[in-house]
Amino acid sequence: MSHSLRAATFVADAERTTWHDETLWFVRQKRDKAVYAVPEFQELRELASQIKEHTLSRLDEYLKQFEAEAQLNGVHVHWATDAAEHNALVLDIIRQHGATRIVKSKSMLTEECHLNPHLLAHGIEVIDTDLGERIIQLREEAPSHLVLPAIHLKKEDVSDTFHLHLGTEKGNHDPQQLTEAARQHLRAKFLAGEVAISGVNFAVAETGGVVICTNEGNADLGVNLAKVHIACMGIEKLIPRLSDLGVFTRLLARSATGQPVTTYTSHYTKPAEGREMHIVIVDNGRTQQLGRPDFRASLKCIRCGACMNTCPVYRRSGGHSYDFTVPGPIGAILSPNIDMKKHSSLPFASTLCGSCTDVCPVKIDIHTQLYKWRQVLAEAGEIPTAKKWSMKFTGRLLASPTAFGMGGRLARTGLRLLPHGLTHATTVNAWAVARELPEPPKQSFREWYQETVKL
Amino acid sequence: MRVALFIPCYVDQFYPQVGIASLQLLQKLGVTAHFPAQQTCCGQPLANSGCERDALPIYRHFVDTFQRYDYVVAPSGSCVYHVRKHFDKLEQTPEVEKVRASTYDLIDFITGVLGVTELPGHFPHKVGLHLSCHGQRGLHQANESEITPIRDGQLRRLLSSLDGIELTELDRNDECCGFGGTFCVSEAAISARMGQDRVQDHLRNGTTVLTGGDMSCLMHLQGIVRRQQLPLQVLHAVEILNGVSC
Amino acid sequence: MTTSREKILAAAQANKPAETPLPNIPDFGGDASVERFTAVLAGIGGRAVWVEGRGQVEQALRQLFPEARLVASPLFAGTVAVDAQTPTAMLADIDLAVLQGEIGVAENGAVWLPEANMLHRALPTITQHLVLVLDHRRLVATMHQAYAQLPGTGGYGAFVAGPSKTADIEQSLVIGAHGARSLVVVLY
Numbered sequence: 001m002s003h004s005l006r007a008a009t010f011v012a013d014a015e016r017t018t019w020h021d022e023t024l025w026f027v028r029q030k031r032d033k034a035v036y037a038v039p040e041f042q043e044l045r046e047l048a049s050q051i052k053e054h055t056l057s058r059l060d061e062y063l064k065q066f067e068a069e070a071q072l073n074g075v076h077v078h079w080a081t082d083a084a085e086h087n088a089l090v091l092d093i094i095r096q097h098g099a100t101r102i103v104k105s106k107s108m109l110t111e112e113c114h115l116n117p118h119l120l121a122h123g124i125e126v127i128d129t130d131l132g133e134r135i136i137q138l139r140e141e142a143p144s145h146l147v148l149p150a151i152h153l154k155k156e157d158v159s160d161t162f163h164l165h166l167g168t169e170k171g172n173h174d175p176q177q178l179t180e181a182a183r184q185h186l187r188a189k190f191l192a193g194e195v196a197i198s199g200v201n202f203a204v205a206e207t208g209g210v211v212i213c214t215n216e217g218n219a220d221l222g223v224n225l226a227k228v229h230i231a232c233m234g235i236e237k238l239i240p241r242l243s244d245l246g247v248f249t250r251l252l253a254r255s256a257t258g259q260p261v262t263t264y265t266s267h268y269t270k271p272a273e274g275r276e277m278h279i280v281i282v283d284n285g286r287t288q289q290l291g292r293p294d295f296r297a298s299l300k301c302i303r304c305g306a307c308m309n310t311c312p313v314y315r316r317s318g319g320h321s322y323d324f325t326v327p328g329p330i331g332a333i334l335s336p337n338i339d340m341k342k343h344s345s346l347p348f349a350s351t352l353c354g355s356c357t358d359v360c361p362v363k364i365d366i367h368t369q370l371y372k373w374r375q376v377l378a379e380a381g382e383i384p385t386a387k388k389w390s391m392k393f394t395g396r397l398l399a400s401p402t403a404f405g406m407g408g409r410l411a412r413t414g415l416r417l418l419p420h421g422l423t424h425a426t427t428v429n430a431w432a433v434a435r436e437l438p439e440p441p442k443q444s445f446r447e448w449y450q451e452t453v454k455l
Numbered sequence: 456m457r458v459a460l461f462i463p464c465y466v467d468q469f470y471p472q473v474g475i476a477s478l479q480l481l482q483k484l485g486v487t488a489h490f491p492a493q494q495t496c497c498g499q500p501l502a503n504s505g506c507e508r509d510a511l512p513i514y515r516h517f518v519d520t521f522q523r524y525d526y527v528v529a530p531s532g533s534c535v536y537h538v539r540k541h542f543d544k545l546e547q548t549p550e551v552e553k554v555r556a557s558t559y560d561l562i563d564f565i566t567g568v569l570g571v572t573e574l575p576g577h578f579p580h581k582v583g584l585h586l587s588c589h590g591q592r593g594l595h596q597a598n599e600s601e602i603t604p605i606r607d608g609q610l611r612r613l614l615s616s617l618d619g620i621e622l623t624e625l626d627r628n629d630e631c632c633g634f635g636g637t638f639c640v641s642e643a644a645i646s647a648r649m650g651q652d653r654v655q656d657h658l659r660n661g662t663t664v665l666t667g668g669d670m671s672c673l674m675h676l677q678g679i680v681r682r683q684q685l686p687l688q689v690l691h692a693v694e695i696l697n698g699v700s701c
Numbered sequence: 702m703t704t705s706r707e708k709i710l711a712a713a714q715a716n717k718p719a720e721t722p723l724p725n726i727p728d729f730g731g732d733a734s735v736e737r738f739t740a741v742l743a744g745i746g747g748r749a750v751w752v753e754g755r756g757q758v759e760q761a762l763r764q765l766f767p768e769a770r771l772v773a774s775p776l777f778a779g780t781v782a783v784d785a786q787t788p789t790a791m792l793a794d795i796d797l798a799v800l801q802g803e804i805g806v807a808e809n810g811a812v813w814l815p816e817a818n819m820l821h822r823a824l825p826t827i828t829q830h831l832v833l834v835l836d837h838r839r840l841v842a843t844m845h846q847a848y849a850q851l852p853g854t855g856g857y858g859a860f861v862a863g864p865s866k867t868a869d870i871e872q873s874l875v876i877g878a879h880g881a882r883s884l885v886v887v888l889y
Contacts, residue, residue, distance in 0.1 A: 003642070007644060008644035011644045011648050012644070017648065021652070025627070026872065032600060032604070043729075050724045051724065053721045054722060054723040057720040059713040060711075060713040063709070063713060079709055080705055081708050129879065130869070131870070148868075155871045175873035176873075179867060179875040179878060182878075183877065183879060187879070191790070215868075216865055216878035217826040218878070220823070220880065221826040221880060225789055240723060244726070245844070246843065246844040246845035246847070250808075250843065250845075260744075260745065260809035260862070261806075261809035263745075263861065263880070264859050264860070264862075265811065265859060265862075266857070270856035272856065273785060283705075283708075287712035287716050288716070290716040296716075310601065312630055312631045312649050313649075316645050351635025351649075352503065352588070352589075353588035354589075354592035355592070355629075358602060374504065377505055379505075391500075391509050394501060395501050396512075398464065398495045398513045399495065401495055404464070404496070408467065412468060412469075430639075430640035431678070433643045433647055434650070434679060435647065435675065435681075435682055436681040437678065438470070438674055438677070440468075444468050445468075445470075445475065446462075446467055448471050449474070453478070
């Protein structure tokens with residue numbers, strides 16, 4: 001199913017669409033306010049971009065340095081080429097400890113690898129501890145946003161879910177009380193957690209440590225109570241130096257939610273005494289993307305979600321319309337690398353307005369990559385046949401002044417003479433779903449020019 | 456100075472008055488622009504659909520048509536942006552490079568090349584300026600809210616110089632209207648909703664005349680205005696700058 | 702047999718672009734005042750309290766948290782002794798932890814808290830309320846300056862900026878998600 005069909009379903013609920021759009025626009029406005037308040041913000045974006053580009057240009061070396069430093073810190077380092085290997089590795093570590101109760105903080109990588117279903121299928125209880133993630137886990141849904149995974153839900157939805165699963169009072173949808181109920185419910189899980197799984201925001205090559213940013217404190221609580229910590233990261237999370245974090249921590253939260261920094265910016269470098277720390281480094285298509293010159297810059301992404309909040313399409317189509325772990329503009333340039341056929345409509349789910357590129361804290365040329373993916377998809381035959389042939393026809397028409405002039409006259413005459421019901425039939429003319437066609441003038445500009453100026 | 460007028464294909468066919476106003480405004484500013492009759496299109500509709508390869512003959516035709524001019528001026532930031540940014544697919548011959556560098560949006564040409572920052576005229580209306588993304592973000596014709604809170608731009612300044620005009624302060628100064636070329640039909644539902652939201656922002660804040668530098672966005676917004684029979688008149692900015700009365 | 706590690710490293714090496722330079726990061730300067738730190742901290746749901754000298758911390762805390770029953774702190778005699786071996790069940794009952802912060806960041810209200818000052822790694826998040834004590838001379842303007850002053854990250858350490866919070870339900874801000882429900886920074 002294409003993005004446009006899923007989007008049409010979402011937008012059909014006009015009221016909910018208004019709410020979704022305004023809620024995310026509010027986040028964009030908070031971001032603006034935070035950005036305007038930092039005079040060097042644009043300079044920081046440029047620095048972040050250069051640091052990430054440099055890291056990618058020496059990725060193999062930094063990976064080796066990171067591994068060596070981490071091992072010196074007493075951390076076990078594992079490598080996985082794809083999702084299946086990642087999932088098997090994680091399960092293996094859990095089994096080695098005979099553990100069955102897992103607490104997991106936010107990790108888009110484990111979402112991408114579908115780790116939860118894999119663990120559940122092997123009898124392991126895995127609890128997502130980020131509030132938004134827990135809500136959608138209880139509802140058996142996928143996240144609809146990188147940073148705000150449950151942003152597609154209203155408090156009434158959450159209330160129903162908590163009533164069903166946590167026994168909260170029916171009809172009580174006060175966010176304060178719902179959050180308190182989740183706190184109590186998850187405290188018990190934290191206290192019982194044997195293994196904690198986390199994502200990674202930044203992996204520092206020179207220290208071998210990983211940095212995890214949360215607002216809720218769920219990563220810290222989970223990791224620091226469990227015997228074993230498994231941190232899962234894509235290879236693109238690396239940065240060379242500890243001091244680079246100065247740049248990224250200043251950009252991340254401001255871009256994401258408009259906060260000056262996340263509540264917890266936690267540096268995990270060595271396991272606590274008597275405990276274990278594992279880092280799983282995952283490729284899963286990333287080195288392939290690194291080999292695509294037009295698209296490798298997508299690997300600079302620090303998963304702030306700003307491109308989603310600003311995207312006028314995302315705000316009105318909802319995250320699930322993308323049907324990919326990472327939705328929105330950044331998802332639309334990451335997904336075709338994973339499965340070109342399945343995600344072929346995503347690069348077209350954009351007006352190429354460029355706002356995503358302008359908010360991106362690491363200056364990924366997102367809208368240019370969307371344009372370039374369109375070319376790749378069309379060349380690969382992954383666009384609808386009707387579109388392909390109409391474009392070939394249009395191409396011939398527009399390369400010939402004679403045909404162009406005649407075609408234009410025919411179209412205008414047709415529009416003037418044919419009944420409105422026919423020219424505006426939505427079955428053949430999608431323009432007419434909400435718009436009138438322009439009123440055709442008798443004369444085109446070129447006809448006027450010929451007659452008036454060039455006598 | 457040999458100046459050619461490039462009139463985008465849909466403007467030629469549906470909005471001849473925009474071409475006429477462009478020609479007349481340039482004339483008033485002392486520039487006689489020529490309209491080479493063999494011109495067709497910049498090829499953007501195909502390229503944005505992924506069919507850049509099918510657009511190459513159109514690109515070549517564009518270069519052939521305009522290579523003998525010092526400037527190519529078009530009342531459309533979007534087409535100009537396409538020529539400047541995406542004609543990189545052609546072999547970069549001196550002709551191609553020349554045409555890419557000398558193709559200007561009409562407003563940029565007036566302010567940047569001709570150095571005109573004020574225009575005489577009287578337009579006593581509450582005017583809502585729609586910033587088209589390719590002109591604003593692509594050609595940097597106006598400040599972007601992603602970067603700065605200051606709302607400024609060439610067209611805003613030119614319009615402000617008219618007597619009696621009042622510019623609308625919008626809630627969302629530079630959100631995309633949802634036209635997006637073939638997006639407007641391939642993602643018709645989202646496109647329509649985006650356009651409706653833009654129009655409502657204008658209505659809510661008092662716009663009576665909706666204008667902009669790109670007729671494609673305006674065609675889409677006008678389509679919505681006419682479908683919903685809203686009290687908004689839609690004009691290309693060059694019509695206002697050329698002294699249309701309404 | 703080629704290991705996954707070798708495969709990934711080989712692919713990264715083969716596919717990486719030509720090397721680009723690693724930029725130097727300038728010190729952007731900025732305001733490191735107590736006033737700015739205090740205002741920013743208030744903006745993120747925390748609170749700064751001023752005392753004249755470290756000796757007055759305990760008294761200030763009694764006024765701030767008169768109801769705190771189980772208090773853990775390395776700075777004065779608390780009511781519960783905590784170390785790295787303290788069992789989870791005991792940690793879970795702690796009302797208040799009072800810990801020494803090392804560096805305060807005026808631009809975002811964050812305080813660097815190294816493992817050495819935590820008693821137990823989980824204490825700063827498992828406690829119901831958290832107090833960080835900070836010498837005002839250790840305030841810096843930005844994160845750049847904070848990292849420049851860090852001797853290292855130790856085994857574990859965190860910048861803590863305000864109380865635990867979430868906005869995952871309809872973007873409504875709720876203080877007290879999983880970590881500490883409140884955060885006071887006592888400056889001296």
